[in-house]
Amino acid sequence: MATALAAPGASAALDPADDLRRGHTWRLRWRTGWDRGMNYLLPLLFAVAIIPIGDLLYFIGSKAVPTLSVGVLTSGATYLSYDALAVPIVSTFEFLALATAIAVALGLFGGIATAEFLSEGAASWVRMSANLLAGLPSVIVGYFGWFAFVLYFGWGEVMLAGVLTLAFFMTPYVFRTADLAFSSIPRPIREAAYGTGARPVQYILRVGTPIAFPQILTGVFLAMAIGLGETAPILLTVQPGVVVPPNVFSPATYLTYLIYTGYQSPKGSLALTLAFQAAFLVVVAVIVLNIVVRIIAARYRKRLEGLYQ
Amino acid sequence: MTATPAPAVSPLPDGASVVEVRDLCVDADEKKILDHVRLDFATRTLTAVIGASGCGKTTFVRTLNRMVELTPGLSVSGEVRYLGQNIYDPSINPVLVRRRIGMVFQRPTVFPMSIFENAAFGLRLLHEPDDEIDRAVQEALIRSGLWDEVKSELDRSAFSLSGGQQQRLCIARALAVRPRVLLLDEPTSALDPMATQRVEATMRRLKEEIVLILVTHNVGQAARVSDRVAFLHQGRLIETGPTAEILERPREPLTQQFVTGHFA
Secondary structure, rough: OOOHHOOOOOOOOHHHHHHOOHHHHHHHHHHHHHHHHHHHHHHHHHHHHHHHHHHHHHHHHHHHHHHHOOHHHHHEEEEOOOOOHHHHHHHHHHHHHHHHHHHHHHHHHHHHHHHHHHOOHHHHHHHHHHHHHHOOHHHHHHHHHHHHHHHOOOOOOHHHHHHHHHHHHHHHHHHHHHHHHHHOOOOOHHHHHHHOOOOOHHHHHHHHHHHHHHHHHHHHHHHHHHHHOOOOHHHHHOOOOOOOOOOOOOOOOOOHHHHHHHHHOOOOOOOHHHHHHHHHHHHHHHHHHHHHHHHHHHHHHHHOOOOOO | OOOOOOOOOOOOOOOOOOEEEEEEEOOOOOEEEEEEEEEEEEEOOEEEEEEEOOOOOOHHHHHOOOOHHHOOEEEEEEEEOOEEEEEEOOOHHHHOOOOOHEEOOOOOOOOOOEHHHHHHHHHHHHOOEEEHHHHHHHHHHOOOHHHHHHHHOOOOOOOHHHHHHHHHHHHHHHHHHHOOOOEEOOOOOOOOOHHHOOOOOHHHHHHHOEEEEEOOOOOHHHHOOOOEEEEEEEOOOEEEEEEHHHHOOOOHHHHHHHHOOOOO
16 A cells, blocks of 8 residues: 555555555646646737837838938938938937936936935935826927927027027926936845945945946937937927027927928828838938847846846 | 145054044934034044844944935934044045045945046046155055955056955055045945955954054954944944943843843
């Protein structure tokens, strides 16, 4: 009698080879089957996500790519005649560079200060405000910019008003990642730096920043991608210009502005072609930003392996 | 910020008090974490602070270089005197306190840099010249007992080291700025027995040069490395004295229970 192997409560003699089969109830079969089914469902869900993106890329690309050429991208000292993209590309680049610089300065400073220096209570208020700001519809931020810069400061609808409004919209994204990155540095690492006699600024620059860098960079690129795709803050605060703005108090144009104004134009019209070209460029730029940030972050993450053991 | 050179530690007479703790209390919201602790730490002496988890020993050691201030919600009263100067005096900058009284933590806390840069960290904060840093890093690594293992690979990432080596690197990082006092907060609790042995050997060597204050819940470790033992229970200092006396003939029943492992 193999009583030694019998499960508790089993009265009858039991074949030991049967031990692993007992308890294989329909309920367990069903559970296991459900798990397995879900595993097969995952690729399907992936397809559900990827197909619209692929379709969108194909749709925009098929309209835009045949009309694009190096000439279209680089020519056109003015684009009064709506035949070249050089002006909006350069203007957009300038817009984004200035707005990113402002957003990074404000967001980094605020995020690090919130994570490192503010009390719990104050920090939670600041975080809530930033989340609120990030959640505002861009058209409301646009109105704010219009009221503040265009009307109250009396600058008129100039590039600087758009840059500041855009920066205002991008700042919370940089802020949130900087705050999160610094808050999630392991406490012992932080204490070890202070315990070796680091001043707060030395800790932030020498220990905190190298560790937080990949995350912060991700936030900056995300903010850039969001800024690049924004329309309302620019639409409401800047008069479209036909040349590359000579200074920040000039009218200027933005790629998404072309999309917004061109999409209702009749089929075959230049404005519609331009809208598709601009849309294609924006989408490609956003994808490139995302890929670049992944490559850089992966490279840095390798250096940080072992930190969170 | 002017660069303060790491002080060449002028020797103090044997047995001179370096750190004196007087009436030290630490309060959290409702709870008293430390209750009127009075304790002295002298040169050439390794003092082990022992006690059960939650007795306040980690908080105690963190008051000795004002690390306790990094934990919000704790208030400290009483005095900790370093060479006669109360480190909680408003005129004293905690940054300077931590440069004289170094600290090593429970788990190795190497930074994501090379082995060399980890050891040089404290000196870089002081903007020391490069040749001085080279010299001091080598000296610190020799003192921590790591030099022979890493001298040919100083540029490798510190994460490539084993846990025990990382902990000795942390000791070297603390030693490089030439502190007079080194606080060790359960430095071997994350290490295997072999690595523990090496860290203990390092401690025994170092106590000839600087004041070591070791926090441990391991009575065996206290017996192996310390000269004096202080037993903390629920924030109060129950008993202190030479290691052999405290571990073998404790006066207090609580100490007796703890060192014999019959702790309720």
